[in-house]
Amino acid sequence: MTGRTAWALIGILCAAAGLAVGHLVAALRDVATSPVLAVGSAVIDRTPTPAKEWAIRTFGTADKPILVGSVLVGVVAFAAAAGLLARRRLRYGAAALAALAGLAGLAVLDRPTTSAADLVPTATAAAVAVLTLVLLARARPRDTAPGRRGFLLATGAVAALALASGGGGWLASRLRLREEDVALPAPRDPAPPFPRGLDDQVPGVTPFRTPAADFYRVDTRLDTPVVSTDGWTLTIDGDVEREVTLTFDDLLAMPMVERDITLTCVSNSVGGPYVGGARWLGVRLTDVLDLAGVGRSADQILSTDFDGMTISTPLALATDGRDALVCVGMNGAPLPREHGFPVRLVVPGLYGFISATKWLTRLTLTTYADREAYWTRRGWATDAPIKPSARIDTPRALARLDAGDVVIGGIAWAQADGGVQGVQVRVDGGPWEDAQLGPTAGDPYWRQWFHRWRAEPGSHSLAARTITADGTVQTAARAEPFPAGSSGIHELFVEVG
Incomplete structure (x- = not known):
């Protein structure tokens, strides 16, 4: 090994040892403060x-691991340069490693809720x-066998x-992700019995x-937050008659509503995977807001x-009579941590970036003129109803099929437009033909076909x-997800032998 390679x-x-120990310290407290x-x-x-948007289209849900990997590649390159500087002067290399940690410290300080303790892992x-x-440096390679x-x-x-610190940090973070034992109350307003779908009748739908476990997850978090019900509160403030703070038990004591609602991510491209249907349990958002009394000037939550x-x-839109919920349950169980435990918002008919806050702690009644949210500052729409769409699940694109009877099937949704009345299929640009619909679970829910x-x-x-x-046909006009959701007809090609 040459001198330069060794250094x-x-x-x-x-750098690896420092990052691993820092991650371990962060995992014992709050993974979000991990330097990487x-x-x-x-x-x-x-x-x-x-x-x-390019990263989501190209890598899907692997975009975040790829980002973390890219950061680590940059760290390796910087650390190697620090080692080479230390070859010339030890203090130069030490200063470079300290500067690398300083960049991580600045990133930690950039978080909205930073405290001094958050810098402990980086320090x-x-x-x-x-x-x-x-x-x-003191044990650096020498020409003698004992030195080597x-x-x-x-x-x-x-x-x-x-390795030990990195493994310990991973194990500690896994242990923190264990689900809490929460007993959810029965809904006072339950959803109707869930109908049997086409799952067994149409293979591949x-x-x-x-x-x-299969529900899509698109958010800005690189980790899975661990928020406990102990000490959790929800504050309703801003343009209200009185500020109100609820504990988790306070929320569970309110009348619970159960609804079947399909969520859609605004980053979902035509025919994309970022849409899912589930049964949600929670308190009506209007019931929560009524506790505080909404003022007269607010136009946004x-x-x-x-x-x-x-x-x-x-x-x-959140208070127009739709079943907007402050949710505590999903599919008959408490919310999974990656989907917002202990409490999240679910507002049917609106893309998730303006309606589906996870790990919720505060509702502030204000105006768009006074406050800008994360996505608003980045140019996304403020009013973003979900656009009607149909997706072909089977057959898959570029599939090779046998000649004869083929079943084309998929999912369709129109949560903001009163639900799906029909689905039509076209082959080779010919006439549109009516497909058969599966059962309905309500207008805010998707339909199989x-x-x-x-x-x-x-x-x-x-x-x-x-x-x-209302009989409106889904638009064929193509639009990208930014700034208000994609549109266009899902079309694919197959080969029949």
């Missing part, structure tokens, strides 16, 4: 909207990185520290109800999560569109 390795090992995750979150906040990471640099053995022993010890993330919902097609050999295009409750 670059020293820098990388020191803090830097990743800062990168997300500063990434231009077109780049974010620990800096101290460990610099101390191990001093250790390895000493260096190998020292590097092995530092590597073991990094999306399940009528999405299991919580600014909802805030435990970490200061804000989402704005038009007050008029299928259509039988006599497939002949050759290449074929398949398309589907939704017809809403």
Whole structure:
């Protein structure tokens, strides 16, 4: 191993040990203050909207692991350079590692709810990185056999520290994710019996109800937040007659409502996967707001999560009679942590970026002129009803099919337009034909559908569109997700042999 390679390795090992110990310290308290995750979150906040949309389209839910991996690659390169600087002067390398930790510290300070204690993991990471640099510099490779053995022993010890701390941090974060034992009350206003869908009749169609484990997750978090019901509160403030603060028990004591509602992410492209249907349990948002008494000037509800993330919902839409819920349950169980435990918002008919705040802690009645939420500052729409759409689930794009009877099937939704009245299918640009609809679970919920097609050999295009409750046909005009949701007809191609 050459001198330059050895010193670059020293820098990388020191940074790895520091980051691993810092992550362990963060995991024992709050994973969000982990140096790497803090830097990743800062990168997300500063990434231009077109780049974010490209990442979601290209990588899907793997965009965040890829981001963390990219941050780590940058850390490795910087750490190697720090090691090479230490070869010239030890204090130069130490200063570079301290500067690297300082960047992470700035990212931590950038979080809306930062306290001095949040800098402890980063400060620990800096101290460990610099101390191990001093250790390895003193044991740096020499031309003698004992010198080489000493260096190998020292590097092995530092590597073991990094692995043990990193593993301990991962284990600690996993243990913190264990679900709380929460007994949810029975709904005073239950949903009707859930109908049997087409799951068994149309192979390949999306399940009528999405299991919580399969429900899409798109948010700005790199970790899964751990928020306990102990000490959790929901504050209603701003333009209200009186400020109100509810505990989790206070919320559970209010009349519970159960509804089947489909959620859709604004980043969902035509035919995309970021849509899911579930049964939600919660308190009507209007019941919660009535406790505080809404003032006369407010036109938005600014909802805030435990970490200061804000989402704005038009007050008029949230209180127009739709079943907007402050939710505590999903599919008959408490909310999973990744879907907002202990409490989240669910407002049917609106894209999630203006309606579905997870890990909710505050509802502020205010105006769009006075307060801007996270996505509003980035140019997204403030009024974003979900656009009607149909998706073909089966057959898959570019599938090779046998000639004969083929079942085309999928999901359609029109949550903001009174529900789905019909679905039509077109083959090879021909006439639109009516598909058969599955059962309904209410207007805010999606519908399964299928259509039988006599497939002949050759290449074929398949398309589907939704017809809403008032007879309006889904638009064929193409639009990207930014700034108010995608639109257009889902069309794919198959090969019949």
